Amino acid sequence: MMNNLSIIVIIVSAHLLTLTTVQAQSASAFQPGKEWPDNHGIHINAHGGGVLWHNGNYYWFGEHKVAGEKGNRAYVGVHCYTSKDLHHWVDSGIVLAVDGAQNSPIAPGAIIERPKVIYNKKNKQFIMWFHLELKDQGYKAALCGVATSKKITGPYVFHHAERPDKGTLPISYKPDTNKGDSILLRDxxxxxxxxxxxxxxxxxNSAYLIYTSEENRTVHISQLSDDYLSTRGRFARVFPDRFMEAAAIFKANGKYFFVASGCTGWAPNAARSAVATHIFGPWQELGNPCEGPDSALTFHGQSTFVLPVMGTKNTFIFMADKWNPKNAIDGRYLWLPVVFKANKFKVMWSESWELEDQAKQKSINNE
Incomplete structure (x- = not known):
């Protein structure tokens, strides 16, 4: 017969075993909206970001925010983190720093948003593009910034700023008799x-810039030059007068998929999706891809990137930011599974999920 002490030991041991199991599970689970510590135990600071896989590692580039509303402008630069499993991230430091010279396009106080990095295999060079607004000019400049590095973790050197597709008109352009193209022609x-x-x-290996244009009225998709350092003047004007931002494109089963948000500032809104057989379109809108609580508000987030998981077929992660404009550094990340249904994709809400869960769902859908 067990005495009271034996019973207590058994209960405590069972509790510790359960706690250990839960901790082991959470170590490999995505928990959207929760704090996400890096290898130093500090919440990851890579907002509006994107991920590049290269030579067996994932590299997450994003905006380095500071505390308060001040953090919505750039006072540090672009931050990078490195991972092999997409869960545990090592701080690789600031890879593009703001320039102390007050006349620099990337001077402290400029706006540097949504940095993305791609690799040019021909030149063996890493190319970073980002949305750039000049210091003290609000959103008037509407520029792209470009920086380069021979090493993926930098340092990146600022190359130039530009407005895309200077002196050209979209492919298959036809004048709009209702003057909906007036801003396009103006610029x-x-x-x-x-x-x-x-x-x-x-x-x-052809690369494309997807950007919100024409005072946020229309999305442009523009092919980059062979060195990825500029646009080549070949671009499509898509979703005219639909007021979309935060766009991302990914490819599965030979089709191009598009996700974006509406234009409501920092406030969340319903995501939008579309599909095409050619990157320049025509694009067919598919509606809001989100499913689950608060799906009409994209789970209180906004899209930033769709991440393909290496070594898998058609496994993607929807990356979004849950902005905190009053205290920018505390913005959270919503990483959620993408599930394909017929010719559509869905972004499924889950408080905690693992890549293995997504694989099971794909099996159920006979993908």
Missing amino acids: KEKGQMSRDMNLFVDED
Whole structure:
């Protein structure tokens, strides 16, 4: 017969075993909206970011925020973290620092948003693009910033700032008799406005800049030059007058998929999705891809990137930011599974999930 002490030991041991199991599970689980510590135990500081896989590692680049509303401008630069499993991230430091010279386009107090990095195999060079607004000019400049490095973790050297597609008009352009193209024509000679932006590299290594243009009215998709350092003047004007931002493109089963948000400032709104057989379109809108509580508000977040998981087929992670404009450094990350259903994709809410869960769901859907 067990005495009371034996019973207590058994209960405590069972509790510790359960706690250890839960901790082991959470170590490999994504927990959207929760604090996400790096290898130093500090919440990851890589907002509006994107991830590049290279030589067996993932590299997460994003905006380094500081505390308070001040953090919505750039006072440090672009931060990078490194991981092999997408869960545990090592701080790789500031890879593009703001420039102390007050006349620099990336002077402290400028706006540096949504940095993305791609690799040019031909030149063996890493190219960073980001949305750039000049210090004390609000969102008037509407520029793309470009920086380069021979090493993925930098340091990146600022190369230039530009408005894309200067002096050109979209492919298959037809004048709009209702004057919906007036801003496009206004900006033709100086280049098109570029605010929220993203990058996509296709299977043939052609690279594309996706950017919100025309005072946020329309999205442009522009092919980059062979060195990825500029646009080449070949671009499509898509979703005219739909007011979309935070766009990202990914590819699965030979089709291009698009996700974006509406334009409501820092406030969340319903995500939007679309599909095409060619990156320049035509694009077919598919509606809000989110499913679950608060799906009409994209789970209180905004898209920033869709991450392909290496070594898998059609496994993607939807990356979004849960902004905190009053205290920018405390912005959280919403990483959620992408599930394909027929010719659509869905972003499924879960408080805690693992990549293995996504694989099971794909099996259920016979993917």
